[in-house]
Amino acid sequence: MEKRVLVLNLDHSPVAVVTVQKAMVLTFLEKVSCLSFYESYTIRTVSRTFQYPAVIRLNEYKNIPFRGVLLNRNNLFKRDGGECQYCGSRKNLTIDHVIPRSKGGKTNWTNLITACHRCNVVKGDKSPEQSGMILRSKPFKPSLSFFLAEYAERHAEEWLPFLGVKTV
Numbered sequence: 001m002e003k004r005v006l007v008l009n010l011d012h013s014p015v016a017v018v019t020v021q022k023a024m025v026l027t028f029l030e031k032v033s034c035l036s037f038y039e040s041y042t043i044r045t046v047s048r049t050f051q052y053p054a055v056i057r058l059n060e061y062k063n064i065p066f067r068g069v070l071l072n073r074n075n076l077f078k079r080d081g082g083e084c085q086y087c088g089s090r091k092n093l094t095i096d097h098v099i100p101r102s103k104g105g106k107t108n109w110t111n112l113i114t115a116c117h118r119c120n121v122v123k124g125d126k127s128p129e130q131s132g133m134i135l136r137s138k139p140f141k142p143s144l145s146f147f148l149a150e151y152a153e154r155h156a157e158e159w160l161p162f163l164g165v166k167t168v
């Protein structure tokens with residue numbers, strides 16, 4: 001898989017993820033400084049060998065509004081660690097409205113959870129209080145860093161120190 005490069009704002013808050021090509025262009029234009037490299041990767045050109053950037057930082061502060069992580073099935077399952085939020089099952093996952101739609105429950109990060117098919121059926125059209133089912137964690141709106149850390153743990157350990165995640 002092609003490596004990705006984490007882009008930080010001047011204040012070190014994560015703002016984007018770009019391809020290595022884009023990161024190299026930004027580096028040549030002196031728009032960014034490289035803070036971390038992928039140690040075992042290099043890029044060869046005719047005359048030189050470059051280290052593969054892992055984390056770059058904008059040289060000027062940019063006001064980039066963050067629109068929030070896209071609410072979809074995949075991202076919701078990721079937020080919940082791929083587990084039913086009632087029983088912990090990892091099979092037959094569905095999406096459950098904590099407060100059912102019929103009772104005015106919204107379709108948003110704080111009212112949607114991952115639930116296995118069985119729990120979803122058992123809970124039916126009831127609120128957790130009515131059904132007596134207890135949520136394992138309170139649903140929350142994930143930050144960009146949350147998803148970046150999730151990605152970094154699998155593909156880009158070099159990002160972790162810049163995401164406020166402790167490395168071992």
Ligand SMILES: [Zn+2]
Nearest residue numbers: 084087116119
């Ligand atoms: Zn379940």
